[in-house]
Amino acid sequence: MNRIFSILLVFLISINLLAQSKKDFNTVFEKSNGTETATYQQTISYYQKLANTYPEINIQTMGLTDSGEPLHVVTLNPDKEFDFDAVRTNKRILLINNGIHPGESDGVDATMMLYRDLVQGKINMPKHTVLATIPIYNVGGSLNRNSGTRANQNGPMEYGFRGNARNYDLNRDFIKCDTKNAKTFAQIFHLVKPDVFIDNHVSNGADYQYTLTHLFTQHNKLGGSLGNYLHSEIMPQLENKLTKKDWDITPYVNVFNQIPEKGFSQFMDYPRYSTGYTTLWNTLGMMVETHMLKPYKQRVEGTYELMISMIEIIEENHDAIKVNRQLSFMKFQANNSYTLDWEIDENQTSILQFKGFEGEFIESEITGSQRLKYDRNKPFTKEVVYKNHFKPKIEVTVPRGYIIPQGWHNVIDLLKLNKIEMKRIESDTTIVVESYKISNYETRKNAYEGHYPHYNTQLIPTTEEVAFRKGDYYISTHQYGKRYLLETLEPQAPDSFFNWNFFDTILQQKEGFSPYVFEDEALDILNKNLELKTEFNKKKETDSEFANNWYAQLNWIFERSEHYEKAHLQYPIYRIIN
Numbered sequence: 277m278n279r280i281f282s283i284l285l286v287f288l289i290s291i292n293l294l295a296q297s298k299k300d301f302n303t304v305f306e307k308s309n310g311t312e313t314a315t316y317q318q319t320i321s322y323y324q325k326l327a328n329t330y331p332e333i334n335i336q337t338m339g340l341t342d343s344g345e346p347l348h349v350v351t352l353n354p355d356k357e358f359d360f361d362a363v364r365t366n367k368r369i370l371l372i373n374n375g376i377h378p379g380e381s382d383g384v385d386a387t388m389m390l391y392r393d394l395v396q397g398k399i400n401m402p403k404h405t406v407l408a409t410i411p412i413y414n415v416g417g418s419l420n421r422n423s424g425t426r427a428n429q430n431g432p433m434e435y436g437f438r439g440n441a442r443n444y445d446l447n448r449d450f451i452k453c454d455t456k457n458a459k460t461f462a463q464i465f466h467l468v469k470p471d472v473f474i475d476n477h478v479s480n481g482a483d484y485q486y487t488l489t490h491l492f493t494q495h496n497k498l499g500g501s502l503g504n505y506l507h508s509e510i511m512p513q514l515e516n517k518l519t520k521k522d523w524d525i526t527p528y529v530n531v532f533n534q535i536p537e538k539g540f541s542q543f544m545d546y547p548r549y550s551t552g553y554t555t556l557w558n559t560l561g562m563m564v565e566t567h568m569l570k571p572y573k574q575r576v577e578g579t580y581e582l583m584i585s586m587i588e589i590i591e592e593n594h595d596a597i598k599v600n601r602q603l604s605f606m607k608f609q610a611n612n613s614y615t616l617d618w619e620i621d622e623n624q625t626s627i628l629q630f631k632g633f634e635g636e637f638i639e640s641e642i643t644g645s646q647r648l649k650y651d652r653n654k655p656f657t658k659e660v661v662y663k664n665h666f667k668p669k670i671e672v673t674v675p676r677g678y679i680i681p682q683g684w685h686n687v688i689d690l691l692k693l694n695k696i697e698m699k700r701i702e703s704d705t706t707i708v709v710e711s712y713k714i715s716n717y718e719t720r721k722n723a724y725e726g727h728y729p730h731y732n733t734q735l736i737p738t739t740e741e742v743a744f745r746k747g748d749y750y751i752s753t754h755q756y757g758k759r760y761l762l763e764t765l766e767p768q769a770p771d772s773f774f775n776w777n778f779f780d781t782i783l784q785q786k787e788g789f790s791p792y793v794f795e796d797e798a799l800d801i802l803n804k805n806l807e808l809k810t811e812f813n814k815k816k817e818t819d820s821e822f823a824n825n826w827y828a829q830l831n832w833i834f835e836r837s838e839h840y841e842k843a844h845l846q847y848p849i850y851r852i853i854n
Contacts, residue, residue, distance in 0.1 A: 301326065301392045305385035305432075310573025313381040313432040314388065316345070316418040319411050322388055323350045330395040334358040339460035342441035343416035347460045349468070352391055352407040360408075360468055367406050368594045370587065371470035371559075373461075373550060375412035376446050376477070378436020379426040382566050383476020384412060386579040402587050404594035408468050413457060416441025428480060431572030447475075448725045450553035451764060452776040453690055465554065466695045471597050472560045472590055475550045476579055479565040481532045483650040485631040487570045487578045490514065491528035491563040493551040494544055496666045497618055498558070502604035505596070506560055507664075510589060517585040523578055526628060527662060528565050533648055535635045539661035541620050547763050547771040556759040558604040560597065562586075609754060614762045616769040617670040624665035631657050672766050675851035677752045679709060679744060684848060687764075687773055688749060694760055698751045706743045709850035712767060713738070714774075714782070730775045733768045735847070742850055750852075765849055774847065785844045789834050791827065798833040808836060 303322065304314040314322065320335075327335045332354050338347045351358050353367075363369060374383035387409050393399045394407075412418045418436035425437055440446055440457060449458040479489070495507035518525045530540045545552040551561035564582055566575040590597065608614075634654035640647040679701075680688060691698065716734040720727075753761055767774035802809040812832065816823045822832070834840055 301329075301396075303385055303388050303392075305573075305576060306389070308433075310571070310576065311431055311433055313385050313435055313572075315421065316412050316415055316436075319384060319388065320348060323348070323391070323411055326350075326391060326395065331356050332395050332401075333391060338464055339456065341415045341457045341460060342444070342455050343419060344441075345415045345419075347413065347415070347457070347464065348411055349464055350391065350409045350411055352394060352409075354401045354403070363406050364469060364471075367404055368471040368590050368597055369406050369408060369468055370472045370474065370590060371465070371468050372407065372409040372583065373413055373473070373475045374410060375414050375418055375436065376475060376550065377438045378412065378414050378418040378420075379429065379438055380476070380478035380566075380568075381432060381435050382478055382572070382575045382579045383474075383564065385576045386476070386583065387411070389580055390583055399584060402591050405587055405590045407587070408470065410461070410464065413461065414438075414440045414446050415457070417446075426568065429478065429568040430570060445725055447550055448548045450550060451547045451771045451773075452725075452727065452778075453693070454726050459693060462693050465557075469557070470554070470559055471601060472586065473551065473554045473562070474583065474586060475561070475563045477563050477565050478568045478575065479528065480568040482529050482534070482536045483569060483633050483635070483652070484526070484529060484536060484567070485633065485655055486524055486526050487567055487574050488518065488523055488525040488582060489528045489565045489567065490525055490582075491543055491545070491551070491565050493555045493561040494542055494618070494666055495664075496621075497544070497552075497615075498555050498560075498604075500604050500607045502558055502560070502600045505600045509593070509596075510560060513589050513593075514582070514585055517588060518582060521581055521585070523581050524631060525582070526630060527664065528563070535648070536630060536632055537656075537658050537660050539663065541663035542666075544618060544666065547760075552771075556763060557756070558601050558608075558759075560601075605756070608758055612674055613671050614674050614759075615668040615671050616762065616766055617668075618666040619669040620663050621665040621667040622663070624663075626662045626664055628660045628662045629657055630660035631655065632660075670768055672762065672768070673853075674753055674758075674762065675710065675853050676754075677750055677852040678761065678765055679707065679742075679850045679852065680749045680751065681744065681848055682747045682749060684779075687778055687849075690764075690773075691751070691757075691761075694757055696751060696757045696761065697755050698749045701744055701746060701748045701750055703746050704743070706741050707850075707852070708739065708854065709742050710853045711738050711740050711742065711850055712736070712847035714767065714845040714847060717775075727777050729777065731770070733772075733775060735767060739853075767847055779848065782843060782846060782848060785841060787839070787841050789830070789839065791830055794830060794834060797837075798830055801833055801837055808833075 304312050304318055323335050327333045332352055334351045336349045338349055340346055357363055372387055374387055394401055417440050420437040421434050423434045444455050446457050449455050453459055492511055495503040498506055515525055528543055529536050530543045547553050551563055554561040564579055566578055633650045633652050635648055635650045637646040638649050713736040715736045717730045718732045719730050763769050764773050766772055822828055
């Protein structure tokens with residue numbers, strides 16, 4: 277009898293402890309009935325407690341952020357294996373990024389509940405998928421809490437700020453890597469090497485009925501069978517699963533202060549953005565964009581359901597995802613040309629059955645101009661043209677490799693951070709290379725994320741012999757990071773290191789001339805070169821501005837003399853083409 281009583285007592289205590297454990301794992305979001313989001317400290321503490329309670333969860337501290345606080349990676353694996361090299365041999369890896377814009381905190385709270393519900397059995401534990409999460413990426417912005425900077429957002433009560441500790445928008449920093457956050461993200465990404473990537477966001481460019489919108493990486497840019505697979509398989513599966521759960525979803529409504537039913541295009545996620553960066557390693561990426569005018573509780577619950585649906589898709593397609601990614605790597609290794617920039621293909625469009633609200637432009641009581649006004653009492657479902665196909669705009673022939681002089685250590689360091697393989701030249705040598713001269717470029721007039729980026733960069737390629745020093749770097753394009761190399765080292769690529777101002781020192785001449793001295797030498801140069809003199813006189817005859825600018829005339833001659841420095845406008849990274 278005493279033995280039965282003891283067994284019963286142990287059973288009751290165990291049940292009570294289990295119930296208490298589950299109760300203790302209610303999130304700030306749940307305790308507030310969906311009106312509040314967890315702070316950075318509460319979020320990290322929550323995951324640490326989960327990891328201490330459930331061996332299927334591991335929390336790892338990574339590098340620092342600009343705030344001085346570290347980034348964390350929280351991994352969930354039912355096999356209790358947390359070595360990613362071992363994990364990826366037989367499982368797919370989903371990397372979830374939260375809080376890149378801390379005011380958009382939906383994913384922070386949804387992922388906390390997701391991890392808890394998986395280990396506590398409320399959701400079936402995946403067999404073929406391992407989850408890795410960055411709980412809050414923009415730590416500095418998360419610590420800078422307020423309740424006013426998201427001017428039109430419907431909750432939570434308090435939230436973080438978009439800029440990080442140095443006021444960078446981290447979702448523009450994945451290539452230029454100005455922040456410690458971005459550098460640590462690169463370490464995490466190359467440690468995890470995810471098959472699928474989700475970045476959770478909130479957005480509002482228009483009003484419509486949906487709580488959820490998706491922003492998959494642009495499928496033509498992702499390319500080949502992997503792009504087709506994302507476009508024709510993964511995306512429809514996600515839409516269908518959520519529709520069956522009464523969570524309608526539509527592509528990201530890429531408009532600003534315009535009526536969506538006029539049609540819109542897919543967002544082109546260049547490598548500066550998270551999904552554009554992850555695409556460079558053939559990861560299937562998407563951003564979740566919930567609608568900021570919907571109640572916070574609804575948005576978090578929708579994000580939660582979307583992540584569950586994506587886990588289900590990975591479970592059902594785990595072999596196909598692996599095969600398509602492998603095929604994509606093989607395809608890009610074999611290709612001799614590469615697309616650096618894209619434009620909308622107006623001849624290929626899709627039709628969305630779009631669920632919106634009637635909108636019209638009426639006179640503003642403030643400005644007297646036309647303003648957009650939606651009427652939520654007039655919902656509709658209409659056919660809307662969606663431009664989700666892009667075609668190549670700028671293409672380049674893939675070189676066999678690049679040579680980077682060792683002095684450009686800022687570029688070399690970022691290549692190393694991104695696991696680019698390179699080797700040092702063993703002795704001083706002269707090599708035949710393809711060289712770029714910057715012939716033209718434009719520059720933003722306003723600051724953009726700590727830079728004044730260039731665009732519309734144009735080049736003059738030449739083949740020449742160039743002397744390199746012992747210790748300079750040779751980088752083969754036949755490697756895992758081939759796409760990263762092309763997108764960063766080809767100057768005309770939208771997010772190239774050149775366009776992000778890494779090489780601005782070559783845009784300024786370091787040596788010049790004194791007009792009163794060079795005047796006589798310039799005359800001598802023209803008299804000794806009749807072809808140059810003819811060209812000079814013709815330019816004066818046909819270009820009135822040039823004819824009326826004596827300094828421009830002397831400079832024209834100087835730039836064609838032996839005195840003109842070779843480094844001016846000379847792109848210092850060289851292509852090996854043979």
